[in-house]
Amino acid sequence: xxxxxxxxxxxxxxxxxxxxxxxxxxxxxxxxxxxxxxxxxxxxxxxxxxxxxxxxxxxxxxxxxxxxxxxxxxxxxxxxxxxxxxxxxxxxxxxxxxxxxxxxxxxxxxxxxxxxxxxxxxxxxxxxxxxxxxxxxxxxxxxxxxxxxxxxxxxxxxxxxxxxxxxxxxxxxxxxxxxxxxxxxxxxxxxxxxxxxxxxxxxxxxxxxxxxxxxxxxxxxxxxxxxxxxxxxxxxxxxxxxxxxxxxxxxxxxxxxxxxxxxxxxxxxxxxxxxxxxxxxxxxxxxxxxxxxxxxxxxxxxxxxxxxxxxxxxxxxxxxxxxxxxxxxxxxxxxxxxxxxxxxxxxxxxxxxxxxxxxxxxxxxxxxxxxxxxxxxxxxxxxxxxxxxxxxxxxxxxxxxxxxxxxxxxxxxxxxxxxxxxxxxxxxxxxxxxxxxxxxxxxxxxxxxxxxxxxxxxxxxxxxxxxxxxxxxxxxxxxxxxxxxxxxxxxxxxxxxxxxxxxxxxxxxxxxxxxxxxxxxxxxxxxxxxxxxxxxxxxxxxxxxxxxxxxxxxxxxxxxxxxxxxxxxxxxxxxxxxxxxxxxxxxxxxxxxxxxxxxxxxxxxxxxxxxxxxxxxxxxxxxxxxxxxxxxxxxxxxxxxxxxxxxxxxxxxxxxxxxxxxxxxxxxxxxxxxxxxxxxxxxxxxxxxxx
Ligand code: ADP
Ligand code: MG
Numbered sequence: 001x002x003x004x005x006x007x008x009x010x011x012x013x014x015x016x017x018x019x020x021x022x023x024x025x026x027x028x029x030x031x032x033x034x035x036x037x038x039x040x041x042x043x044x045x046x047x048x049x050x051x052x053x054x055x056x057x058x059x060x061x062x063x064x065x066x067x068x069x070x071x072x073x074x075x076x077x078x079x080x081x082x083x084x085x086x087x088x089x090x091x092x093x094x095x096x097x098x099x100x101x102x103x104x105x106x107x108x109x110x111x112x113x114x115x116x117x118x119x120x121x122x123x124x125x126x127x128x129x130x131x132x133x134x135x136x137x138x139x140x141x142x143x144x145x146x147x148x149x150x151x152x153x154x155x156x157x158x159x160x161x162x163x164x165x166x167x168x169x170x171x172x173x174x175x176x177x178x179x180x181x182x183x184x185x186x187x188x189x190x191x192x193x194x195x196x197x198x199x200x201x202x203x204x205x206x207x208x209x210x211x212x213x214x215x216x217x218x219x220x221x222x223x224x225x226x227x228x229x230x231x232x233x234x235x236x237x238x239x240x241x242x243x244x245x246x247x248x249x250x251x252x253x254x255x256x257x258x259x260x261x262x263x264x265x266x267x268x269x270x271x272x273x274x275x276x277x278x279x280x281x282x283x284x285x286x287x288x289x290x291x292x293x294x295x296x297x298x299x300x301x302x303x304x305x306x307x308x309x310x311x312x313x314x315x316x317x318x319x320x321x322x323x324x325x326x327x328x329x330x331x332x333x334x335x336x337x338x339x340x341x342x343x344x345x346x347x348x349x350x351x352x353x354x355x356x357x358x359x360x361x362x363x364x365x366x367x368x369x370x371x372x373x374x375x376x377x378x379x380x381x382x383x384x385x386x387x388x389x390x391x392x393x394x395x396x397x398x399x400x401x402x403x404x405x406x407x408x409x410x411x412x413x414x415x416x417x418x419x420x421x422x423x424x425x426x427x428x429x430x431x432x433x434x435x436x437x438x439x440x441x442x443x444x445x446x447x448x449x450x451x452x453x454x455x456x457x458x459x460x461x462x463x464x465x466x467x468x469x470x471x472x473x474x475x476x477x478x479x480x481x482x483x484x485x486x487x488x489x490x491x492x493x494x495x496x497x498x499x500x501x502x503x504x505x506x507x508x509x510x511x512x513x514x515x516x517x518x519x520x521x522x523x524x525x526x527x528x529x530x531x532x533x534x535x536x537x538x539x540x541x542x543x544x545x546x547x548x549x550x551x552x553x554x555x556x557x558x559x560x561x562x563x564x565x566x567x568x569x570x571x572x573x574x575x576x577x578x579x580x581x582x583x584x585x586x587x588x589x590x591x592x593x594x595x596x597x598x599x600x601x602x603x604x605x606x607x608x609x610x611x612x613x614x615x616x617x618x619x620x621x622x623x624x625x626x627x628x629x630x631x632x633x634x635x636x637x638x639x640x641x642x643x644x645x646x647x648x649x650x651x652x653x654x655x656x657x658x659x660x661x662x663x664x665x666x667x668x669x670x671x672x673x674x675x676x677x678x679x680x681x682x683x684x685x686x687x688x689x690x691x
Contacts, residue, residue, distance in 0.1 A: 002677060003670070003673065003674050003677070005176060005178065005674065006178070006674055006677065006678060008036065008174045008175045008176065009035065009036055009037040009040075009175055009678060010035050010036070010037060011035060011036045011171075011174065012034060012035060013027050013028060013034055013035065013036070013038075013039065015036075016036075016039075016167045016170055016171070017166070017170060018163065018166070018167075019167070023158070023159070026156060026157075026158050026159055027039075027159065027167070029156070030042070030154070030155070030156045030159065036171040036174065036175065037678060039167060039168070039171055040168070040171055040172070040175070040199050040203070041636040041637065042153060042154070043153075043202055043203075043217065043220075043637065044151030044152055044153055044202060044203065045152055045153065045154055046151075046152045047149050047150065047151050047152060047205060047208060047210075047213065048064055048135075048149070048150040048152060049064075049148075049149060049208040050064075050066045050119050050136070050146060050147060050148055050149065050150055051066065051148045051149070051208065053066050053067065053068055053117070054066075054067060055067075055089055055090075055091040055092075056069060056087075056088065056089050056091050056092040056093060056094050057091035057092040058091075059094060059122055059129055060122065061122050061123060061124050061129060062121075062122065062123075063121075063122055064119070064120065064121050064122070064135075065119065065120075065122050065131075066117060066118070066119035066136075066146070067087070067089070067094060067117070067118055067119075068089065068115065068116070068117050068140055069087035069088050069089045069093070069094065069115070069116065069118070070087060070088060070089070070113060070114065070115050070116075071085060071086070071087050071110045071111060071112055071113065071114050071115075071116060072086055072087065072088050072093070072112065072113075073085070073086040073112070074086075074106065074107070074110050074112065076103055076106065077098070077099075077100070077101065077103075082097050082098055082099045082100075082101075083097070083098040083099075083101045083103075083106055084096070084097055084098075084130075085097075085098070085106070085110045087116065087118065093128075094118075094122075094128070094129050094130065094131065095125055095128060095129070095130040095131075096110075096118055096130065096131050096134055096137070097125065097130050097131070097132045097133070098132075098133060099132075099133070109137060115140055116137055116138065116139065116140070117136070117137070117138045117139070117140050117146055118131060118134040118136065118137050118138075119131075119134055119135055119136040119137075119138075119146065120132075120133065120134035120135040120136070121135075135150075135161070147165070148206070148207075148208070149205040149206070149207060149208045150165075151165070151168075151202065151203055151204075151205070165203075165204075168203040168204065169204065172196075172199060172200055172203060172204065175196060175199075176196070177194055177195065177196035177197070178195055178196070178671065178674055178675075179667070179670070179671040179674075180194060180195075180671060181195075181223075181226070181668065181671035181672040181674065181675045182219075182222070182223075182226070183653065186222075186649070186653075190215065190218065190219070191215055192215060192216075192218070192219040192222075193215070193216055193219060195219070195220075195223065195675075197216075198216040198217075198219045198220050199216075199220075201213065201216040202216050202217065202220075217637065218643075218646065220636075220637040221637045221638050221639070221643050221646050222646045222649070222650055223637075223675055223678075223679055224635065224636055224637050224638045224679040224680070225430070225638055225643065225646050225647045225649075225650035225651075226650040226653060226654055226672070226675060226676075226679075227675045227676045227677075227678065227679030227680040228430065228433065228638075228650075228679065228680045229433065229647075229650045229651045229653070229654035229655075230654045230657065230658070230664075230672055230673075230675070230676045230680070231676050231680045232433040232434045232654075233654045233655060233658045234658065234664075235434050236434065237658065237662060239284060239285055239287065240284050241284075242284060242285055242412045243283055243284070243412060244282075244283055244284055244285040244286070244388075244411075244412040244413065244414060245283070245312070245314060245388050246280070246281055246282055246283040247277075247280040247281060247308050247309055247312050247314065247388065247389075247414070248281065248308070248312060249277040249278075249280075249281055249308060250308055250311045250312075253307050253308060253311045253340060254273075254277075254304060254307070254308070256339055256340055257303070257304060257307050257336060257337070257339060257340060258304075259339075260338075260339035261300075261336070263444065263446065264445075265297070265300060266296075266297065266440070266442045266443070266444055266445070267442060268292075268296070268439075268440040268441055268442035269296075269297050269300055269301055269440060271438070271440075272290050272292070272298075272301045272438040272439075272440050273301045273304045273305065275288060275436070275438040276288060276290075276301065276304075276305045276416060276438070277304075277305070277308060279414065279436070280305065280308065280309070280389070280414050285412045285413065285414055285415065286414035286415060286416065286436075287415050287434060287435050287436060288415070288416055288417070288435060288436045288437070288438060289395070289416075289417045289418070289419055289428075289432055289435040289436070289437045289438070290302075290416065290417070290418045290419070290437075290438050290439075290440060291419050291420075291421070291423070291428070291437060291438070291439045291440070292418075292419075292420065292439065292440030292441075293420060293440070293441075293443070293572070293607070293608030293609070294420050294568070294569060294572025294573075294608065295443060295444070295447065295572050295575070295576055296440040296441075296442070296443055296444075297440070297443075297444055298393075298418045298420075298440065299329060299332050299333065299336075299393075300336060301418075301440075302318065302333070302391045302393070302416060302418065303332075303333045303336040303337060304336075305389060305391070305414075305416060306318070306333065306337065306342070306369070306370050306389060306391070307336075307337055307340055307342060309369075309388045309389045309414075310337070310340070310342045310369035310370065311340070312388070313366075313386065314369075314386050314387070314388030314389065315363060315369055315370070315371065315384055315385075315386040315387050315388060315389075315410075316369065316370045316371070316387075316388070316389040316390075316391060317370075317371050317373070317377050317384060317387055317389070317390050317391070317406060317409065318330075318333065318370060318371065318372040318373070318391040318393065319373060319374065319375070319377050319390070319391065319392050319393065319398070319402070319406055320372065320373070320374060320393045320394060321374070321393070321394050321397035321398065322374065322518075322541075323348040323349065323350060323374055323518045323521075323522065324518070324521060324522050324525055324546065325393065325394070325546070326346055326347075326348050326372050326373050326374050327346045327348070327372075327522070328546070328547060329372045329393065330344050330345065330346035330370075330372035332547070333370055333372060334370075337370065342369050342370065343362075343367060343368045343369060343370070344368065344369075344370040344371075344372060345359050345362060345363070345368045345370070345371055345372070346359075346371075346372050346373060347359050347360075347371055347372070347373035347374075347376050347377060347382070348373055348374045348376050348518075349374060349375075349376050349518075350518065350519065351376070359371075360381065360382060360383065363383075363384065364383055364385070366386075371384070375402060377406055377409075378402070378405040378406045378408070378409060382409065383409075384409040384410055385410075386410075387409050387410030387411075387413045388410065388413050388414060389413055389414045389415075389416065390403075390406050390407050390409075390410070390413050390414070390415045390416070391415075391416045391417075391418065392406070392415070392416070392417040392418065393418050394418065394419075394420065395417040395418060395419045396419060396421055400682070403415065403417070417435065420569065420572075420608070421565065421612065423612055423616075427616070427640045429647070429651070430638070430640050430647050431640070433651075441609070446578060447575060447576075448575050448577075448578070448579065448580050448581055449575070449606060450554075450571055450574055450575035450581045450582060450583050450606060451580070451581070451582045451583070452571065452582070452583045452584075452585065452602050452603045452606075453582065453583075453584055453585065453603065454559070454585045454587055454599045454600075454602075454603060455584055455585065455586050455587070456586075456587060456588075456589050457492075457557070457558075457586045457587060457588050457589075458589075460586060463555055463584055463586060464500070464501065464504050464505075465504070466553070466584070467479070467501070467504075467505060467535060467553055467555065468504050468505045468506065470552060470553050471505050471506065471507050471534045471535060472506070474534075475534070475550060475551070475552040475553065475579065476528060476531065476534045476535070476536075476548060476550045476551040476552065476553075477534065477535045477536070477551060477552070477553035477554070477555065478528075478535075478536050478538060478542060478551055478553070478554045478555070478570075478573055478574065479497060479501065479535060479536070479537045479538070479555045479557070480537075480538055480539065480540065480542070480554070480555065480556045480557065480570055481493055481494040481497050481537065481538070481539060481557050481558075482539075482557065482558045482561050482562070483539065484513045484514070484515055484539055492557045492558050494511060494513050494537050494538065494539050495511065497537050497557065498510075498511045498537040501535055501537060505534075505535055507533065507534050507535065508527070508532065508533035508534075508535075509533060509535040509536075509537060510524040510527050510528060510533040510535070510536045510537070511524060511536075511537050511538070512524040512525060512536060512537075512538045512539075512541060512542065513538065513539040513541060514539055514541045521541065524536065525542075525546065525548075528548055528551070529548050531550065540562075540566065540570070542570070542573060546573055547576060548573070548576070549576045549577030549578075550577055550579075551573060551574050551576070551577075551581070552574055552575075552577070552579050552580065552581040552582070553574065553581065553582055553583075553584070554570060554571055554573055554574045554581075554582070554583045554584070555583075555584045555586060556570055556571075556583070556584070556585050556586065557586045558586065558587065558588060559585035559586060559587050559599060560587045560588060560591055560592070560595040560598070560599070563598075563615070564598045564601060564602070564611055564614060564615040564618060565611065565612065565615050567585070567598070567602055568602065568606075568608060568611045570583075571583040571602065571606070583602075585599055585602065585603075587599060594618055597614070597618060598614075598618060601614045636679060657669070657672055
């Protein structure tokens, strides 16, 4: 429930003057929201200083200048020539140029002899200086017509900076200054303005002072961090009040499973498993994330947890983002659990009618204890009364809502989420602060380092020959293309590439891409897995999870077009077996600086953590592997790469606020609650749902 004091923040955009049915969607798309609050969080990216009113001879080409002068000549547009207005002062003259200007307006605005202020970007005109379409033309008598400092917003067509400023002014005028939620000492130490003052300073600065903008933004970033930490802290408290089935750690079960493995689990796998077993042993719901690079063996950890649950008479639901993965995982977990007599079934959108009924029956009757599936798992006819553990694989592919829907199938089940995106600690906490994290930083010992080379696409024939030779040796290869058909990628399209490879490789070449029906995709992958077709040409649909240990070559065409994390994921498809593997990054020269650094990083390291750090540097954290999609990383102001300290401070502060006032009833509590709802409504929703 929203606090009535904050109601004005939730006014719809359409309540702004001039925002009608046409403009509203334009504005909403730009600010990615529909309320005044969303508008106010659309912060300027820079500010223009319009104060420097140089004499005309001082004005430099390329700068944004504000000049005062007398109109001494007006040439109206004729033929294809634009209208030109000449203004001068005692030091010289400058031309204002207008294409398609309304004649009446020109005459009225630029009377000969009148003194005006003009401001805009200065360009070159036949050796002289001109301002094409000045941003502002104002009357010096009425000084307030010209903003001295003007915020610059990310803009869009059909909207002018002037309109934007007006909207901001109306919204700023209409919102209250809320009771302070920040500790007064912290405010003083940092010289922070109040919440409303911070917004005013950024949107309507009186003076051009970058430091003061930085300080104002910092305050809002802290607000957001605090809001998130509050929401997550409350979620945690709420969770700790709920009751889950405590799953005993049955040492015999664990031993039987591990002894039957064809390999020895790594120390890191067992440590992660111990964290999970400890959590599940408590009568409150586990919320743990396992972070481990591709190939670090996360599935085994989940299988061990599922074994404990099954031994205790419970059911595990294991959710994967695609059908192929869901089936593959059903198979892998089934193999791990077979020695214990635990049965695993798969359930995806493809299972319909009687077959589907059979699967659901076998779970209901207790014949099957682990159900591996896609989103099909939380459909309404799926009944999982004994659901004690929910596993979410490749968590970045799911939203918070998916998780909630699946956990709602049971009574406070434990939840384990698995992520192949190793991210720095501060960021992990900021994004997944509602989860406890176990990291698997070690890879199984039998892993071959994947040798990575960047190869210019002029040498593509050598690469094709290398693939053909590997096939002769009985190995398998992936060939990834940036697009499905030639409209988007020419020769490098998956369809064209398959045809070419079929001519060179002495064995069937399969094709898989996102536009194929899932069943055909499965079939193609199956042929690669069985060896019937040793080469698979694909788009990035194979990015996650596909496990074919015999594959030894990964070719990525136009590697320069892919993100670092994505390339790393793709490379993770090889080097899963005993044989030496390689990854060939075909690129089109010349590479951009950024492109070069991405490929270099991949050549130098296979450590997912190092790669993630480089990726943050190169790309900023927001887009990393769909973090945005998960909804958890929709930051309004926070920049987790630069605000790590603020986040740490906010975490400590949130803890002490909750300790003193767990239900947020006191004056500060009420104030903080407003901040929480303004900045972190999505997370606050989670709190409500987990209550
Ligand atoms: P990911 O962490 O990417 O999900 P998987 O769980 O799919 O990795 O494991 C990748 C492969 O490594 C699987 O074939 C799995 O059976 C195997 N594996 C898992 N743990 C080990 C280990 N300790 N030693 C050797 N192979 C392992
Ligand atoms: Mg996996």
